[in-house]
Amino acid sequence: MAGLTASEIETYRRDGLVAPSFRLDETRLERLGAAVERLVAANPDVPPEYLIGPHIPRPDDRDPSLYREFLDLCLDPEVLDLVESVIGPDVILWSSGVFCKPPGVGRAVPWHQDGQYWPLRPLATCSVWVAVDDSRPENGCMRYLPGSHAARRLYRHEHAGGGDLVLNRQVSPSEFDPACARDDVLRAGELSLHDVYLVHGSNPNRSGRRRAGYVMRYLPGTSFYDREMEVGQSSDIGVSDFAMRPIWLARGVDRTGRNDFRTGHPPCEGPRSSRASLPASAPLRC
Template identity: 55%
Template sequence: MSKLLPEEIEQYRSDGYVIPEFRLSEDRISALRATMDELIDKNPGVRPEQLVNAHIEQPTAEGVRGCGDFLDLARDPDILDLVEGALGPDIILWGCHLFCKPAGDGMEVPWHQDGEYWPIRPLATCTVWIALDDSVTENGCLRVIPGSHTERRVYDHDNDGRDNLVLNYRVTDDQLDEANMVDLELEAGQMSLHDVYMIHGSNPNRSNRRRAGLALRYMPGTSVFERSTITPGDDAGFVVDFSRRPLWLMRGSDQTGSNDFDVGHS
């Protein structure tokens, strides 16, 4: 059974994240690791932490050549059941990003809110972050500040200025309270769900174990993907161009009637 339990939904609402009981089998994870290897091989010029559009086979504006197996994963009814507990019955897939931190030099993800980067109004997204390797403190697991989503606003972010980061924008120090920070340690096959407003990040991977996670991004059918609100560019730390980003209606309907499900599909 993959649906979020009532207490898991409650934790997602109050803390901004949850690690559900549901997990993927070892066989499934081995197959996904093979897909990840293929994705990395197909994109030799891209850092493995910055593989956006990992699910899209056709060429995209961001220059990444993706793998359809990740799109199949994003369609998995078990995963969609989890997302339904967080977002409700109308579910749109709009992104998929591989964050693979190689052993030794895996890059840091500075503290940020996803909402700083995304053209979704009203701002809403549930990210399902699937551990393809064991992800622990030592190899730079995802870290969160529980409850940091509750005001439902995007805090000020500054361009961090360092050149060895996965993303450039970082929540300013005066708005960060790291005292309650939690490391989301996951075994391969486990996953976490997090809210678009929750502050999160991860340390560099200086260990001798790779740390890979696949982030599937879903928004509710009550939001619009407003491609034109973010100008294409590389301010984020890598090329971002939402102008032709394809959307997939995974469940229910587009309640807004304003999302375009044709753009970017051919």
């Protein structure tokens, strides 16, 4: 297994985020870039700043083979090696999303912890954020508070008003000091891994250059994806497909014995199926 180096793992544990030396090769980067273009073109009615679950085929997809491009990257052995380095050998793919901020008008992502929104118990996830474009302060790169994951608790969130934010909840300003924030600067093809408790966000894109990223989310086999769980904020932010979403056992074993790898997949295919289908009503957005 390749994966992260010992010092990269240490950085992840200490800061809650690491940008390793690993980089997607040109072929994978070009495929991903083309897939993002197709995804945005196929969903003209959905704001491109957060297109959720492009790795999942939907019956009403305007570009029906497109999901494969994303799913292949989610299940790429080298990506899984990186994830295994921090969450162990049992890896469940449960979500992905494109955050594409167009030049000039790309909206900000408010300070948040991912775990606020998710039906996972115990709460755990490693997110792999791949830069599709160079991602810098000028075009709204991701920002994070190093070490904010360490207490392993969810900070108080409050409603974030206005239509110029990608999410409508944010960590209460009294909970943290943004002066400690660090920029997650990446060149196209580079990536970073972050912990579910990390406080992070990003500024609007006021530059003339697009900033697109693709994030893939993985649960350790010791955590349960609870389809029944009412996640406080889910309806608040419009996420309505948690119950029916297909998940994949990407590697290893489901240690909980309770994760459901069939819902959302066609009935005749097994848990490692590469095909899945959601009801036509499942949104590609939050």
